[in-house]
Amino acid sequence: MSEAAVKKLPRIVINEKFCKGCSICIDFCPTDVLELKGNCVAVKNLEACTRCQLCDLRCPDFAIQVFD
Numbered sequence: 255m256s257e258a259a260v261k262k263l264p265r266i267v268i269n270e271k272f273c274k275g276c277s278i279c280i281d282f283c284p285t286d287v288l289e290l291k292g293n294c295v296a297v298k299n300l301e302a303c304t305r306c307q308l309c310d311l312r313c314p315d316f317a318i319q320v321f322d
């Protein structure tokens with residue numbers, strides 16, 4: 255596969271100091287990208303992320319950001 259054909263993945267940045275593990279972002283994610291690990295959200299399937307930003311917009315604590 256040529257380099258140009260490789261799908262560019264989004265970057266999801268989680269601030270573990272801000273995240274309280276409320277699961278709101280997990281519930282809003284339409285493609286089941288996120289999961290809870292202990293008291294903090296984690297990425298389980300980055301490939302499925304559509305960059306819709308719902309997690310970013312719905313987090314009350316500004317703990318998750320999605321970059322294209």
Ligand code: SF4
Pocket residue numbers: 272273274275276277278279280294295312313314315316317318
């Ligand atoms: S909505 Fe925010 S605080 Fe809640 S689990 Fe997701 S990243 Fe953490």
Ligand code: SF4
Pocket residue numbers: 266282283284285286287288302303304305306307308309310320
């Ligand atoms: S940007 Fe959308 S698809 Fe990606 S993790 Fe957030 S809610 Fe899920």
